[in-house]
Amino acid sequence: MAELEPVIGLEVHAQLLTKSKMFCGCRAEYLGLPPNSNTCPTCLGLPGALPVINRAAVEMTIRTALALACRIPEFSKFDRKNYFYPDLPKGYQISQFDLPLSLAGQLEFEVDGQRRACGITRVHLEEDAGTLHHAGEIHTSNFSLVDLNRAGVPLMEVVGEPDLRSPREAPQYLRALRQLLIYLGVNDGNMEQGSLRCDANVSLRPRGQREMGVKVEVKNMNSFRSLEAALTYEVGRQTDLIQRGMTIVQETRGWSELEQATVSQRGKEEAQDYRYFPEPDLPPLKVGRELVEQLKAGLPEPPMRLRDRLLDQYEISAEQVLVLTERPQDAAYFEAVVAAGAPPRAAANWQAGPLQALCKAARVEVERCSISAGELADLVRMVEAGEVSGSTARELLAEAFESGASPAALVTERGLAQVSDAAQMDAWVDDALRQLPKAAADFQAGAERALGPLVGAIRKASGNRANPDLAARLLRERLARPGE
Ligand SMILES: [Zn+2]
Structure with missing residues (x-):
């Protein structure tokens, strides 16, 4: 039997970060509100x-489509997708069928350090449904409660081509898309709360065959981990059926986190089952070329290109670049610190290390924290120049983060500047050698680690202000071993 090849395509639904819902004035933010209170x-x-069409939602969708290199047709329209489900109050969803806002793009992503591209079929706009609350999971619950606060929230759908060839590629594709949406400011990327959701179409075919096998839609995967687990399970299930000579049924299956399995939910609908027809209450959309050009001009640097540029432009590692491009604001802060005179590698270490830890603990974004890029640059430069010790700088950074003071000003104010003055250093070295004659003798006899306590004594005597590198060098000179 020929080896089977998985064929996977992802459909990603992203709630747009608009103020109001897709077709009415209700708030788009619905979490935490009493059930059915955010409705009209x-x-x-x-x-x-x-x-009434939400203009901001249309613009966000076009920006996303442009960032995915899609074509934006001049005419677009909304259609009714008819189906009955308790979370859909109208009995139809306003979506886009044959004239979506955009077509034919692609998304670049990385798998094991290799760049891959996946085609994007279309990016279109629709409205979200309400939410159902069950006791436990849907297929075992005795009841469902309906909350329509989410009904009508703008939902953008990014339909990917079936270009993925293994379950491992799926989370990487989704990571790249999620980051792009965050860069564009159109979605918050929160998969757990469901503002970013992913469905997958999975089929198998003998390797080398062009024709597609019967596809199964898998839903309800709300993390990168569950996406990969669900696809791995589903590919295994289909492989097993085919190898046993059985046929795959076209259907929709849900991922059950509890059972770690996909569970049959319903037979898969064909497009004709939805009886699509043009939404009679909305006029067709004419998308002006000037608007498209204007939106294109306002696009941010895409994450992958930003990473390439930072790697190219500064001497920092790939790991550092990854941390610094988590959000575009992180990269902008880093570039501001470097522009203010800090060496890139040290700037990256201080931002991704101590400063980020402080920001995380205080739940504040780096661009909104009390340490300006210029202030961090001053501190980093002082450490690099040996004017202040790393540990002192770390303490001052934490204090300044709290109080809003400038860390560099604190160094001067407190007289914490590191001492490199020759006479003062010599005196501390003399004291240390007098205090620890055994360590001195051990070092001279070849015990390298005996230097540690001596440097420690100098640091202590100086109140942590002695430049430790200079102290070690002076001690070595003084204790020069015979023959060295
Ligand atoms: Zn409403």
């Missing part, structure tokens, strides 16, 4: 209520 006649689907 339009999003409840009451007779006579009319939808």
Whole structure:
């Protein structure tokens, strides 16, 4: 039997970070509100209520499509996708069928350090449904409670081509897309809370065959880990069926985190089952070329290109670049620190290390914290020049982070500047040698580690202000071993 090849395509739904819902004035932010309190006649689907298109949602979708190198047709329209489910108050979802806002793009992502590209079929706009609450998981619960606070929230769908060839590629594709959406400021990337959701189409075919096998849609994967686990399970399940000579049923299956298995939910609908037809309450959308050009000009540097540029431009490691490009604001802060005179590698260490730890603990973003890029640069330069010790600088950074003071000013104010003055250093070296004659003798006899306590004595005598590198060098000179 020919070896089987998985064929995987992802459909990603992203709630857009607009102020209001897709077709009404209700708030798009719905988490934590009392059930069914964030609703109006339009999003409840009451007779006579009319939808109005949210311009910000259209612009966010076009920006995303442009960042994915999609084509933006001049005309677009909304359609009704008809189906019955308790979370859908109108009995149809307003979506886009044959004239979406964009077509034919691609997404670059990395797998094991290798660049891959996956085609993007389309990016279109629709509205979210409400939420159902069950006791436990849906297929075992005796009841469902309906909350329509989420009904009508703008939902952008990014449909990927079936270009992925292994379950391992899927989370990497999704990571790249998620980061792009965060860069664009159109989605918060929160998979656990469901503002970013991913479904997958999975089929198998003999390697080398072009024709696609029967595809199964897998839903309900709310983390990168569960996405890979669900696809691995599903590929295994289908492989097993095919090898036993059985047929794959076209259907929708849900990933059960509890059972670590995909579970059949329903037969898969075909497009005709949804009886799509143009939404009669909304005019077709004409997307002006000037608007497209204007949105294109305002796009941020994409994450992958930003990473390449930072690697190219500064002497920092790939790991550092990864940390510094988590969000575009992180990279902007780093570049500001370097522009203010800090050496790149040290700047990256201080930002990704001590400063980020302080920001995390205080739950504040680096660009909003009390340490400006210029202040961090001053401190880093002082450490690099040996004017202040690393440990003192770390303490001052933490203090300044709290109080809003400038860390460099604290060094001067407190007289904490590191001492490199020759006469003062010589005196401390003399004291240390007098205090620890055994360590001195041991070092001279070849015990390298005996230097530690001597440097320690100097640091202690100086109140941590003695330059430790200089202290070690002076001790070595003084204790020069015969023959060295
Ligand atoms: Zn509403």
